[in-house]
Amino acid sequence: MRIIPLAICAVITTALILLFNTKYILPAPLGKLLAPQQGIWQNAEPADYDFSADLVFNDLKGKAEVYVDDRLVPHIFAEQENDAYFIQGYLHAKFRLWQMDLQTLSAAGRASEVVGDVALTHDREFRRLGMVYAAENSLKVMEADPATKASCDAYTAGVNALINSLTESTLPLEYKLIGYKPGLWSNLRTALFLKYMSYDLAAHENDFEMTNAREFFSPADFEKLYPVVQDSLDPIIPKGTAFAPASIPLNKPATADSLYFKNIVSVEEANKPDRDNGSNNWAVSGSKTASGAPILCNDPHLGLNLPSLWYEMQISTPGFNAYGASFPGSPNIIIGFNDNAAFGFTNGGRDVRDYYEIQFKDDSRQEYWFDSAWKKTTFRFEQIKIAGKPVFVDTVAYTIFGPVMYDKSFAGKRSNNQKIYAVRWKAHDPSNELIIFNALNHAKNYDDYQAAVVNLHTPGQNCVFATKTGDIAIRTQGEWPAKWKGQGDFVMPGTDSSYMWKGMIPDSETPYQYNPERAFVSSANQRPVDSTYPYYLGREYPSPRGFIINRKLSAMQQVTPKDMMDLQTDNYNVFAEMAMPLFIKNINDSAFSAQEKKYYDLLKAWDLRNDVNSKGATVFVLTWNNFKKVVFDDEFINAPTPIQRPFESTLLEALLKDSSYKFVDNISTTQQETLIDAATLAFKKTVPALIAAENAGKLEWAKNKGTYVSHLTKIPAFGRYDLPIGGGTNIINATREGHGPSWRMVVSLTAKTEAFGIFPGGQSGNPGSKFYDNFISDWAAGKYYSLWMMTKEEVADKRVKWKMTFSGS
Amino acid sequence: MKFIISLLLIALLSFAACLYLPWWSIAIVAFLVLALLPQTPGKAFLCGFSAIALLWALLSFYKSSQNEHLLAHKVSVIILQMDNPFLLVALTALIGAVVAGFGALTGSFIHKRKIVA
Numbered sequence: 019m020r021i022i023p024l025a026i027c028a029v030i031t032t033a034l035i036l037l038f039n040t041k042y043i044l045p046a047p048l049g050k051l052l053a054p055q056q057g058i059w060q061n062a063e064p065a066d067y068d069f070s071a072d073l074v075f076n077d078l079k080g081k082a083e084v085y086v087d088d089r090l091v092p093h094i095f096a097e098q099e100n101d102a103y104f105i106q107g108y109l110h111a112k113f114r115l116w117q118m119d120l121q122t123l124s125a126a127g128r129a130s131e132v133v134g135d136v137a138l139t140h141d142r143e144f145r146r147l148g149m150v151y152a153a154e155n156s157l158k159v160m161e162a163d164p165a166t167k168a169s170c171d172a173y174t175a176g177v178n179a180l181i182n183s184l185t186e187s188t189l190p191l192e193y194k195l196i197g198y199k200p201g202l203w204s205n206l207r208t209a210l211f212l213k214y215m216s217y218d219l220a221a222h223e224n225d226f227e228m229t230n231a232r233e234f235f236s237p238a239d240f241e242k243l244y245p246v247v248q249d250s251l252d253p254i255i256p257k258g259t260a261f262a263p264a265s266i267p268l269n270k271p272a273t274a275d276s277l278y279f280k281n282i283v284s285v286e287e288a289n290k291p292d293r294d295n296g297s298n299n300w301a302v303s304g305s306k307t308a309s310g311a312p313i314l315c316n317d318p319h320l321g322l323n324l325p326s327l328w329y330e331m332q333i334s335t336p337g338f339n340a341y342g343a344s345f346p347g348s349p350n351i352i353i354g355f356n357d358n359a360a361f362g363f364t365n366g367g368r369d370v371r372d373y374y375e376i377q378f379k380d381d382s383r384q385e386y387w388f389d390s391a392w393k394k395t396t397f398r399f400e401q402i403k404i405a406g407k408p409v410f411v412d413t414v415a416y417t418i419f420g421p422v423m424y425d426k427s428f429a430g431k432r433s434n435n436q437k438i439y440a441v442r443w444k445a446h447d448p449s450n451e452l453i454i455f456n457a458l459n460h461a462k463n464y465d466d467y468q469a470a471v472v473n474l475h476t477p478g479q480n481c482v483f484a485t486k487t488g489d490i491a492i493r494t495q496g497e498w499p500a501k502w503k504g505q506g507d508f509v510m511p512g513t514d515s516s517y518m519w520k521g522m523i524p525d526s527e528t529p530y531q532y533n534p535e536r537a538f539v540s541s542a543n544q545r546p547v548d549s550t551y552p553y554y555l556g557r558e559y560p561s562p563r564g565f566i567i568n569r570k571l572s573a574m575q576q577v578t579p580k581d582m583m584d585l586q587t588d589n590y591n592v593f594a595e596m597a598m599p600l601f602i603k604n605i606n607d608s609a610f611s612a613q614e615k616k617y618y619d620l621l622k623a624w625d626l627r628n629d630v631n632s633k634g635a636t637v638f639v640l641t642w643n644n645f646k647k648v649v650f651d652d653e654f655i656n657a658p659t660p661i662q663r664p665f666e667s668t669l670l671e672a673l674l675k676d677s678s679y680k681f682v683d684n685i686s687t688t689q690q691e692t693l694i695d696a697a698t699l700a701f702k703k704t705v706p707a708l709i710a711a712e713n714a715g716k717l718e719w720a721k722n723k724g725t726y727v728s729h730l731t732k733i734p735a736f737g738r739y740d741l742p743i744g745g746g747t748n749i750i751n752a753t754r755e756g757h758g759p760s761w762r763m764v765v766s767l768t769a770k771t772e773a774f775g776i777f778p779g780g781q782s783g784n785p786g787s788k789f790y791d792n793f794i795s796d797w798a799a800g801k802y803y804s805l806w807m808m809t810k811e812e813v814a815d816k817r818v819k820w821k822m823t824f825s826g827s
Numbered sequence: 828m829k830f831i832i833s834l835l836l837i838a839l840l841s842f843a844a845c846l847y848l849p850w851w852s853i854a855i856v857a858f859l860v861l862a863l864l865p866q867t868p869g870k871a872f873l874c875g876f877s878a879i880a881l882l883w884a885l886l887s888f889y890k891s892s893q894n895e896h897l898l899a900h901k902v903s904v905i906i907l908q909m910d911n912p913f914l915l916v917a918l919t920a921l922i923g924a925v926v927a928g929f930g931a932l933t934g935s936f937i938h939k940r941k942i943v944a
Contacts, residue, residue: 023868024936031858031929035851038922046906049926052919053850054886055842058902059919062894186849191898195905735904786898 041197051194061191061786069820077104077175078826084109085813086820090781090789093332093808096824100172102333103349105824107176107203110329114346114783115180116190117325117730119200121347122207125214126150130404132198138404139288142412143430145400146423148446149217151416153209155448160209166452170205173349177203191785192731198405211347212452216445218320220477222291223371224558226283227662229508233282234657242672242680243664246503247549249671250561250596252568254480254494254541255529257548264552265524270502271516281375283509285429285439286660294757295320296560297364298567298586298750299482300540301490303533308576311768312484315582316353316362317759319752322727324737324791326779328761332808333459340459341807343761343777350455353761355773357807358462359485360765364541366478366496369556370444372505372519374419374512375437383415383422387513393418419512420446440512442519444499449475464489464532471495472525480541486767492539493530494546498523501554523553538571540564542750561667562748566592579772582764585750587800589628593748594638597670598626601641604677604697617708618701628719628751629744635719639746640707645669645700652684666748720744726756727778727794729785736785743798751800762802773805829864830874836860837878837927842886853879853923854930861934868935875931880924887919 036042038049051057069086080097082105087093092109096102110118123129127144129137161167181200193199232240299316307313320327328343333351342354353362379385385392398421400412415422419440429435450473457470467483471493474481478496483489499506499519510517529547531539544564545555569592570585607618617637624634646669654661672679677693684691708717716722720742729736745751745758752758763775778797782789796803806817813821837853837860844852857875866874891899891912899912907914 019939020936024933027929027933027936031854031926031933034926034929035854038926039849039851048906048918049850049922051906052883052887052915052922053845054883054890054919055845056850058898059887059890062890062898064893065895065897066893733905735901785901786894788895788897 046195047197056186058191058194058786060187061194061784063782063784063787065788067787070822072823074825074827075104075175075179076827077172077179078824080826082824084822084824085808085818086822087806087808087817088819089330089793089803091330091332091806092822093334093806095334095810097336099335099337100168101824102335103169103172104176104179106331106333106344106349107173108180108824109176109331110344110346111177111180111203113781114325114329115177115200116192117783118177118203118207118211118347120192120730121214122210123201125153125210125217126207127400127402130402130410132196132405134405135407138402138410139430141402142400142428143288143423145402145412146414146421146428147217147221147441148421148443149210149213150400151398151421152216152443152446153206153213155446156212156450157206157209159448160450160452161205163450163453165456166450167205169349169452169456170208173208174203174205190783196731208348211345213445215345216477218291218295218477219365219367219479220445221371221443222293222295222367223369223506224662225371225373225506225509226285226287227660229281229283230658230661232508234661239680243668244557244662245668245671246557247545248559248561248665248667249675250565250667251545251548251559252561252565253544253548254492254546254564255531256534256536259529259547261529261547261551262527264500265527266500266521268500268502268520268553269516270505271514274502274504274517281509282658283437283660284432285424285435285437286431288430292321292757293558294560294747294752294754295365296367296543296563296752298540298542298563298752299362299364299480299492300538300567300571301360301482301484301492302571302574302577302582303490303537304488306537306575306577307766308578309766309768311486311766312488312490313577313579313582313764313766314355314360314362314482314484314490315586315764316364316482317586317762318353318363319758320760321757322725322760322778324727324729324779324785325783326760326777328777328779330775330777330781330805332806334808334810338460339807341773341805342763343775346783348452348455350452351459352455353763355765355767355771355807356459356461357771358487359467359483360767360773361458361461361467362482362763363479364482365543366480366494366498366546367543367559368478368496368498369506369558370476370478370499372442373423373439373509374417374442374517375509376417376422376440376512378438381426383425386417388418389513389515395422417512419518439509444497445476447475447497449473449497451475463487464491467491468493480546482539482541484765484767486769486771489533490539491530491532492541493528494541495528498553503554505554507557527553536572540567540571542567558665560748562593563750563752566590567750579764579766579774583762583774583800583802586759586762586764587745588750589744591626591628591635591638591746591749593667593670594624594626596674597642598624598638600670600673600693601638601697601701604694605701606694606698613709614702614705617705621701627744628746628749630718630720630742632719632744633717635744635746636711636717636722637704637708639719639722641701641704644703645697648684648696648700648703649681652686653681655686724755725753725758725798727791728756738791738794741794741798743800762797763805764802765805771807773807774802775805776802829866830870833860833864833866833874834878834881836864837875837931838882841879841882841927850923851926853927857927857930858934861931862937865938866935868932871935872928872932876924876928879927880920883923884916884920887916891916
């Protein structure tokens with residue numbers, strides 16, 4: 019034995035293995051990643067992969083078959099309903115495990131476990147908002163309902179059956195790339211997923227921003243900048259509907275308009291749900307359709323990601339047969355249809371998250387001043403595990419309102435804050451949202467629908483419904499706090515019970531429409547009712563989409579599914595319809611250069627459509643954005659931050675009423691600017707950006723906008739960028755950069771249902787599968803797929819590509 | 828002849844080992860084969876290197892072709908900063924080859940005297 023060379027070579031070999039098996043030296047363990055039998059090559063799904071399988075699980079009570087079609091949509095036929103949820107969990111995990119795992123880790127404030135302390139602020143903020151507390155509260159009532167518990171147990175068992183079958187080789191790609199392993203699923207994680215949706219849809223508020231605005235501007239200016247109701251509002255429940263007086267006495271505190279405005283807020287939320295998390299939905303009655311049967315349409319607008327939020331499937335059991343979009347992370351079909359009816363949702367968008375300023379007795383945080391006495395807090399110890407670092411323990415004080423979210427130790431994005439804010443969030447209250455989806459999946463008629471949706475507490479939704487028997491309905495459903503005017507717009511004092519929510523609006527006072535005379539119902543996140551409704555609903559609702567949808571639907575007759583698809587993908591800019599006359603009247607082109615004239619001509623000739631190749635749309639949008647800055651930047655330059663800028667339509671509507679709107683004047687100059695000055699300046703300021711865009715080949719609207727669908731990790735190679743799609747904010751086709759219609763669905767409730775749908779993604783979450791993003795180009799082009807409600811008699815249909823069987827042992 | 832037999836043995840046994848063991852079992856396989864079938868250090872390294880270079884290139888290329896190189900296009904951009912599936916196959920082969928080569932070289936030093944091939 020040649021001991022010295024042997025030892026040297028042994029050390030080199032070991033060193034090489036360490037080099038390629040760890041992240042100590044290289045940024046990734048390249049050997050482990052590229053080893054053909056374990057690493058990423060195993061995720062390179064063969065183009066002709068056979069998804070058929072015969073599977074046996076002890077948890078199953080009966081037999082089930084799953085027919086997988088050519089778009090990789092599974093059609094589950096199960097003898098037992100709970101077996102169907104087991105299989106749903108299994109399939110969600112098979113195709114989407116990584117996203118379910120990540121989204122629920124994120125919801126639980128556990129992202130640091132995976133990515134290290136870069137996520138610590140996120141995790142602390144989510145824990146302090148009470149995400150886990152809220153999920154635990156809801157889980158208690160979910161598990162108290164035997165049917166919900168059984169469905170969740172089956173779903174969880176299905177997810178875990180898949181997780182337990184994973185090997186090093188079959189682990190989803192992202193686990194290999196990031197270097198961790200999935201944790202087991204639980205019913206709590208399903209509850210956390212639903213709270214994540216509540217966060218996305220029912221956690222948006224601007225209380226800190228509005229408090230600073232209220233402090234900075236005079237009361238008169240404040241009302242001009244932040245009006246409660248917009249003129250263009252065409253509410254979900256039409257104007258003129260009579261409402262009964264409030265059954266809950268609101269008793270606005272006498273000090274509510276004066277007491278607490280000397281109050282600059284210096285915390286800033288690190289995470290903020292997108293204000294545009296909204297949607298369109300409508301249902302048209304048979305009297306307005308060509309077939310005589312109702313048509314229901316829905317397109318939820320959410321952040322666009324890969325893997326997609328949605329997973330399409332059919333679930334057929336002896337008790338029901340439903341098809342539609344499901345959430346990986348939860349049992350049931352969420353937006354879809356069954357053999358009798360169709361159902362969909364848009365976000366209610368009311369403010370159900372308020373802050374209260376707490377006065378602690380001392381730094382121990384054990385007592386706080388409330389109704390003239392010291393009241394005891396309780397503590398929740400949040401143990402945040404951090405990859406590669408010791409555990410971080412965040413001790414969160416709980417008050418009568420809820421958790422203390424911001425205090426001296428945590429100010430969100432900011433570093434310095436002396437004040438203490440507790441958060442009251444409706445999602446903290448226990449509720450069982452799964453009942454609704456389960457009941458809608460089974461629903462046969464309007465009564466079933468009504469009985470189902472009254473269970474919806476948070477996130478409150480505008481629930482649209484239509485049946486084969488000809489009914490259409492919409493309910494602005496949710497358990498909403500009964501508020502006095504202005505309640506919750508600003509941070510409220512936490513020392514006085516009179517500022518607390520007065521109770522929840524009883525369901526008998528929920529505004530709704532059932533087979534209205536106008537023969538359609540619709541919603542697009544606009545204010546649900548006009549100002550005659552007795553409860554306060556907050557200030558921030560987008561109006562234009564609802565306005566144009568109602569105008570178009572009113573004018574339509576003999577509607578076909580194709581008409582509805584054209585409406586969902588319509589790029590007409592109704593906001594521009596109102597704003598353009600203002601620009602044309604006030605932009606002074608007499609001194610324009612040739613260059614400026616060229617772009618101004620594009621604007622004047624524009625057809626008000628934000629189509630893919632429209633140059634005028636780009637000119638308009640960039641000019642409008644500059645116009646807002648020209649008008650408001652001078653007022654806001656010295657304002658405290660965070661601060662709220664006026665909502666979308668405010669400036670436009672103010673100018674339409676009064677062209678001498680006071681904010682048009684630039685207060686940092688001595689002369690008095692007019693609307694002509696402001697509009698002309700805004701246009702001139704836009705021209706350099708237009709020249710740059712044209713030089714970059716990005717003057718056309720879609721190129722300028724640059725819509726993308728990115729992977730949840732934002733790894734560019736796994737996303738799709740620069741998609742050729744029009745639309746935008748305030749347009750029915752509400753496609754922004756990374757946000758838009760996440761599932762488009764049109765269901766015609768004829769004797770044999772004709773349904774169409776598409777989402778910007780694919781059924782598989784594996785970036786190495788051809789089913790990963792195969793719907794995106796068709797989605798961008800405005801195409802739809804036929805949604806096939808398969809019957810057991812159609813198993814020989816050529817669309818069926820694979821068959822999976824499931825049975826108990 | 829011994830070289831070819833060793834090479835084939837390393838490739839076959841590595842394939843079998845990696846069905847159950849971590850990827851770096853290729854180094855142990857190469858070490859053992861060369862410990863049992865002695866060769867000069869230079870040939871030993873070449874033997875281990877070529878065996879895994881061939882095996883990993885074949886396996887990864889086969890996987891990638893069946894996948895129509897869909898994944899390799901994406902992953903090559905992440906790892907190599909360029910869209911080149913074949914370079915990713917080459918990198919795969921090289922990493923395995925170097926590790927196995929040194930494993931084989933180590934194995935060749937188990938024996939005292941120079942080996943006559």
